[in-house]
Amino acid sequence: MAELTVKNLEKKASTISLRRKPRWGETIIQGLLFFSGFFSIFITLGIVYELGKEALLFFQMPGVDLLATLTTTEWKPHVNKFGIWPLLTSTLMTTLIAMAIAIPLGMGVAVYLSEYAIPKVRSTLKPILEILAGIPTIVYGYFALTFMTPLLREIFGKDVVQIYNTGSAGLVMGILILPLISSMTEDALSAVPRSLREAAYAMGATKLEVALQIVVPAALSGIAAAIIVGISRAVGETMIVAVAAGAGPNFTFSPFIGAETITGHIVRISGGDLSYDSIDYNSIFALGLFLFIITLVLNIISQAIVRRFREVYE
Amino acid sequence: MKEIAIVQGFENNLDSRNRKGIIWHVLFQASTIVGIIALIALMLNVIDSAFGYVAYEARMDPDSLTVDGIPVEDQSKDQLVALLQSTLSSGAYNKLDNETLFVDRSREEVFQLVVERIIRPKIVQVWKFWPSLTRSDEIRATVTREYPKAELDFVSWLTYDFVTRPQTSEPLTAGVRTAVLGSLWTILFTILLAFPLGVGAAIYLEEYASENWFNRIIQTNINNLAGVPSIVYGILGLAIFVRALERFTSGKMFGIVNLTSENGRTVLSAGLTLGLLVLPIIIINAQEAIRAVPRSLRNASFGVGATKWQTVWSHMLPNALPGILTGTILAISRAIGETAPLVVVGASTAISFDPSSPFSKFTTLPIQIYQWTSRPQEEFRSLAAASILVLLVLLLSLNASAVLLRNRFSRRF
Amino acid sequence: MALNNNFDQKYIIETRNLDIYYGSFKAVAGVNMRVERNAITAIIGPSGCGKSTLLRAFNRMNELYADTSIEGEVTFSGQDIYARDVDPVEVRYRIGMVFQKPNPFPKSIYENIAWTARIHGYKGNMDELVENSLRQAALWDEVKDKLKQSGLSLSGGQQQRLCIARALSIKPEVILMDEPASALDPIATLKIEELMQDLKQNYTIVIVTHNMQQAARASDYTAMMMLTNGESRSGTVIEFDETNIIFTRPKDKRTEDYVTGRFG
């Protein structure tokens, strides 16, 4: 055994070479890994290309015109009216209502968990909020239609609140987005260095003063990012509005009246067997592209804010 | 001391500060409680619809089926088969016999057929769980007054049979087997696409990619894709998998002629669409898991002359795997709950046969919930509630396994 | 807090049999110490012997760490600061603290001071207060033209003096300093030491330091802390006396070893 080893060593020494050897296995694997990494670029290109192409076809169809789409307030495909405003206002309505719920509550939860709750309470509450975040949105849709809407109709009167309405969809969407905002905000709050809190406490600040006047301002950009991500999520949220907000575009600002959002419209239109190259088919691509651009811009802004925020503390 | 403070221009304001502190503390706590109440309300609302009284009328009076004084529910299997044979048209009877021979069916199954095909109960009214508990006398009175021929039963919409029965249009006999199988088939292709690509991309970004503009673009792109609304993926799937790759996704390319679906709206298309949707999430989670493996381990491996891939394969991956799997499971549970993209890709509304190949038409559990929720009748809401419970149990067990996995392996370093 | 005249006016903080716990771990045991008014008291001792822990117990900063508790008594001007009806906010208003690492708020230089005064209901002329505080901290001349700049834009030594100015703005009676100069260069350190001598006129200072010369130069009294040799490994004050006695003829052999550098 020992002899063998010595022999091997001798052999090795006599042919020693430090030159780079081709390692085909390594190269192939590296190529595959690179492909996996690059694949995500294909997805983005696919989205931009497919949505862009069909959206272009949409605007080339007879009777469709970009200017009219952006300026008129009727979306009636069967009579060739494609004004995006009714879809846009209801998307805005649901988003606004959702954020009116999710921002204050989400911030409240985050401040409570990060500044007030003792560790034991925090470690029980956080999983509960995670459950809330993990429930599929169709279940929230069911909740909106069978719980929130009857509740609203009970409160405001059955003749005021329609069976489908943006209010109930927006409120439930707020509950859906609450855990998203609270967990991102909490991350931002707990990234504020402990020494800052100590400084404030040592100056005789109360817990509230430390939380609201020192910690929250220091985490402001992280909180802003959380809010923007929340908005982007609300704009793209689909099943709640598809179930509860109403079928049929409707140019209204009343939260008690049914009105279809962009996403709700896409779902309803594609629910049947959509035939290729029909005007409906092309219109969902145009709407999809519109959604993609809005959410992309929002996400990019939020990431830029987060990056700057990190630089401050790292 | 107070006197000194006032001289200095400071006011003793501690009481009001503390009062304010308490008010806000209550507000913060209340926000948290609101969140928890919402969760409880959501669960109770589902449970409320999933159980309760049902009043139904038989289209054919079971009493008229009594033979020799034996009521139909006590008859033997042979008697029931004879009953089916004499009542159904011979075509319908033979079709049933062809599906599964009557000799191979159990008595329970045959009895089920008798109920479905001959007695055919029709729901006249349903009540939710809470009223069923608190106002049962009133409900009984209503039924005897308004539907004198109706039976009143307390039913659980969620039963073992509900999970194992195929979908039908009759609420009392509908089940979610078709939808559950559809979900599982779909997820299979989601995993096949997203897991290898996702883990590969994460390894590339964490271990191979150098810090340059190109790799930064890849990383930024992945982060952005994670924020794209799911419905946009549905539209992409419609354009790419359903339409452009129709020959592949419908199975024509492989010479498979599927009677049920001649277009690309198949399980395969749905799975691949969801695969694209969860890919960025899997990548981000896997990156985190890989980053958690200490640098020193890699250095140790490089230090004994291992190549990069040897290091990744035998040191980094085994240690990162629990984390990667946990992240993947969480991404998969997101995919299982997705509805919107599948509606766009073209989930079928009413199919009652189980998916049997990648090229089958499909429905999934969330789609089924969506459809039933959209029906105005109360009984379909109850079916939706029962399927929500099935879906939540499925997701809960997935999440539980992720947590177990994490706890089991997390104390490595 | 009501005034209480049954105490020796000479001493502002006193501890009696003070034990401090982190959970069940007794970090500091049996400290009996009297901090003289308008003097500088230094706390020295090897790393990990509980100096910071003891210092934080003087203004109830320990409570901000999970699961801490004390036994025994700490009095401030004769009152038990751990009594049930005492508000820690009130305690910290009168006993300020400066930390090892400068920690200005991420606000302007001006706001760092103004915010602190404002939360305590300061109604006087704010500009004046800011200027006075910065002058007392010997920082005014360096920052008077850039008061609107972020406190984080200053150098480390300037940041630390800003933190001192901030602490001074609410006119506490005691200032606790936990190694205030350890993150600073010798010149900045010297500035802080000179500053302490000025502040002595109006304030009581308790300072934790690892720097023997600093303790010898700057303080009037010195407390020597050391881990006890028992099983519990708690820290305690083994000798407390006038600084020149501690450094020239200590009674305890361990003190002598430590101050002459023969320790460990």
Ligand SMILES: Nc1ncnc2c1ncn2[C@@H]1O[C@H](COP(=O)(O)OP(=O)(O)OP(=O)(O)O)[C@@H](O)[C@H]1O
């Ligand atoms: N937050 C904490 N939780 C638990 N134990 C702690 C905590 N802070 C300090 N300790 C422990 O209490 C003991 C005393 O720590 P302390 O920080 O008071 O020492 P020190 O004398 O200030 O040391 P140094 O000179 O290094 O600052 C140490 O054993 C330390 O591990």
Ligand SMILES: [Mg+2]
């Ligand atoms: Mg210390």
